[in-house]
């Protein structure tokens with residue numbers, strides 16, 4: 001089989017590389033020449049555990065190619081994936097100009113039957129627009145080549161993307177012909193060996209499934225953050241409540257960890273887009289509007305605790321921050337709660353010294369010299385009046401607290417991810433604040 005993947009962002013790169021890993025001939029296309037040159041050298045535009053080695057291995061084996069030439073890649077491919085960005089417009093709706101431009105390009109170069117698959121997260125109805133765009137381009141050429149469109153949303157988590165792709169919980173594919181279903185079954189067969197199901201459905205349902213999945217997960221998180229805030233007021237312990245409800249299989253143990261709000265490039269964008277799509281079609285997604293508003297407030301919760309602890313006298317304090325990325329194992333800073341926290345600290349007159357195991361460069365792009373970048377987690381603590389744990393990187397979980405307390409000016413910890421034990425920290429002489437537990 002031969003496939004083309006257009007767009008070498010997060011989704012496209014992981015998708016193309018993982019298909020190459022099972023022996024399929026893959027060409028990844030991008031219009032950015034520098035990105036393609038780098039990829040040919042094994043230099044990746046993103047950090048994702050294990051991906052660099054996998055790219056290099058498959059390039060060396062001659063199964064994975066990178067190019068800026070759409071024509072050569074789509075001419076005789078069995079499947080072409082569209083995996084370009086759908087950035088949110090001003091009003092929150094997904095901007096489809098890149099997706100449709102690729103569809104046009106495919107229509108201009110297609111030479112035999114192919115399945116054109118949308119992999120980017122796109123609103124319901126997009127595959128139909130892709131089909132129309134390809135038909136238009138074919139008509140212009142005076143050609144009537146047969147093709148199908150399909151929707152195959154991805155459910156990869158940054159930081160665990162390779163495992164998610166190779167061992168998926170499920171694969172969702174929206175199709176409108178048996179021929180396309182056969183091609184997609186053949187393509188995904190290597191990933192179905194351990195009983196992971198491939199679920200075929202109509203195209204609009206597949207498109208909606210992606211949004212509904214992310215919206216449901218975001219809802220779980222905002223719900224838990226709301227419960228955590230109430231636990232704190234009422235003297236309950238959200239960790240206990242979480243374990244108590246999570247053991248009910250109908251609720252489940254995952255994605256009910258309270259914290260400082262969800263971030264990243266997916267939940268915030270997709271929740272907004274779904275609210276917007278509904279609104280445009282005369283429906284009000286009331287629950288999702290609340291999910292979004294709880295999340296906006298939650299990003300300020302840690303700062304509010306700092307302000308309360310120091311009775312509003314924040315000017316001149318030195319604050320250490322552990323973690324900048326929106327979650328561990330990624331350098332992604334998009335919609336990261338750290339950005340909101342840092343802005344509030346700076347406005348209040350604090351100085352900030354931050355450390356993140358991989359997101360330092362990314363942070364410097366966004367924040368410049370407004371904060372100090374520590375060389376490691378302990379360097380960030382020197383003379384600090386407080387430590388804020390913002391991202392739960394594994395290396396922050398069991399620090400040497402004797403060193404921590406020696407380095408800090410004041411022994412105060414604000415734990416935005418509930419990774420420490422309140423009783424232990426109190427015994428060690430720290431003032432300790434976390435989410436959803438009175439301290």
Ligand code: UGA
Pocket residue numbers: 121154155156157158159214217221254255256257258259260261262263264265266267326327
């Ligand atoms: C999310 C989905 O989990 C993927 O299935 C989906 O494919 C992806 O979006 C996408 O649409 O591309 P991702 O954004 O990489 O993946 O990250 P998650 O691991 O889902 O975390 C999202 C946010 O939720 C993070 O800020 C995290 O800290 C927060 N979170 C997660 C919590 O606050 N509590 C939890 O219990 C779990």
